[in-house]
Amino acid sequence: MAYRYLFGPVCSRRLGTSLGIDLVPLKTCTLNCVYCECGRTTTLTGERREYVPTDQVIAEVDEYLAKNPDLDYVTFAGSGEPTLHSGIGEIISFIKDRYPHYRIAVLTNGTLFTDPAVRAALMRADLVIPSLDAVSEEAFRKINRPCPGITAGDVLEGLRTFAEEFTGELWLEVFIVRDLNDTEEEILLLKDAIASINPDHIQINTLDRPGAEIWVRPALPLALERIASILGGSTEVIGAVRAGQAIPQKAEEVIDLLLATIRRRPCTLDDLTAILGLRPAEVTKCLRILEAEGQIEPIREERGVFYRTV
Numbered sequence: 516m517a518y519r520y521l522f523g524p525v526c527s528r529r530l531g532t533s534l535g536i537d538l539v540p541l542k543t544c545t546l547n548c549v550y551c552e553c554g555r556t557t558t559l560t561g562e563r564r565e566y567v568p569t570d571q572v573i574a575e576v577d578e579y580l581a582k583n584p585d586l587d588y589v590t591f592a593g594s595g596e597p598t599l600h601s602g603i604g605e606i607i608s609f610i611k612d613r614y615p616h617y618r619i620a621v622l623t624n625g626t627l628f629t630d631p632a633v634r635a636a637l638m639r640a641d642l643v644i645p646s647l648d649a650v651s652e653e654a655f656r657k658i659n660r661p662c663p664g665i666t667a668g669d670v671l672e673g674l675r676t677f678a679e680e681f682t683g684e685l686w687l688e689v690f691i692v693r694d695l696n697d698t699e700e701e702i703l704l705l706k707d708a709i710a711s712i713n714p715d716h717i718q719i720n721t722l723d724r725p726g727a728e729i730w731v732r733p734a735l736p737l738a739l740e741r742i743a744s745i746l747g748g749s750t751e752v753i754g755a756v757r758a759g760q761a762i763p764q765k766a767e768e769v770i771d772l773l774l775a776t777i778r779r780r781p782c783t784l785d786d787l788t789a790i791l792g793l794r795p796a797e798v799t800k801c802l803r804i805l806e807a808e809g810q811i812e813p814i815r816e817e818r819g820v821f822y823r824t825v
């Protein structure tokens with residue numbers, strides 16, 4: 516079965532072997548972050564609805580998990596903000612009822628947590644990872660470029676309320692963009708805000724592949740370490756992708772997997788071999804085929820040659 520709403524499993528640097536579920540079309544989000552690895556937001560919206568059919572997502576998940584795959588997480592992530600999908604709670608409940616041994620993670624920007632229905636939808640997840648990049652309205656607008664009606668103050672309030680209600684694990688991701696949210700003043704605001712949310716864990720991240728805007732530059736490792744030490748507590752700077760476990764694939768499946776992965780975000784050869792757990796020679800051969808077919812193109816960045824869809 517060719518899956519439309521599932522991707523991977525990928526070997527995620529944070530979540531181990533993770534099956535992805537993508538609930539919104541590329542690229543549908545409440546934010547238009549300058550660093551977004553999926554490119555600029557084309558549908559900037561706060562409207563919750565059934566962007567893709569809930570029953571079809573459930574059918575795919577059911578078929579996949581019935582094979583009892585070895586996974587660390589089933590993860591809601593992908594082409595935008597998953598909580599915009601009005602059926603996310605129903606899908607989480609289906610997995611928890613039918614396959615309770617699988618852990619569920621949700622990667623979210625947390626902007627809809629002011630809505631009680633969104634908070635309720637995520638209550639059965641095991642791990643929720645919201646992002647919080649800025650506390651001042653000015654930095655929030657510069658980095659996250661929200662859809663009208665979403666303010667930094669509301670986002671913080673929603674995060675605090677969610678953290679009070681949620682009984683699973685809560686990790687907070689802070690994405691640092693050089694010269695935008697790495698000032699002493701903003702980091703101290705973040706420190707206070709994070710203390711009021713009291714997450715189980717904090718992860719500091721920065722750009723390691725092309726973002727939505729070409730001018731975005733990653734923070735330097737020393738700056739990230741400084742920020743981590745200011746934030747204190749259980750704060751880590753997210754490291755490199757660790758090597759994936761091999762998942763046997765047929766050649767045409769490898770090409771489909773590569774295309775699906777690159778479509779979501781540009782990747783280097785190293786990224787692809789690590790994420791998909793494949794040999795470099797195998798990935799190189801398939802990249803050449805995709806390039807010759809005009810489906811992907813290479814672009815040179817600071818970290819090497821990235822492949823993106825044409």
Ligand code: SF4
Nearest residue numbers: 544546548551595624
């Ligand atoms: S980084 Fe996340 S929250 Fe920001 S625009 Fe991309 S998908 Fe949306």
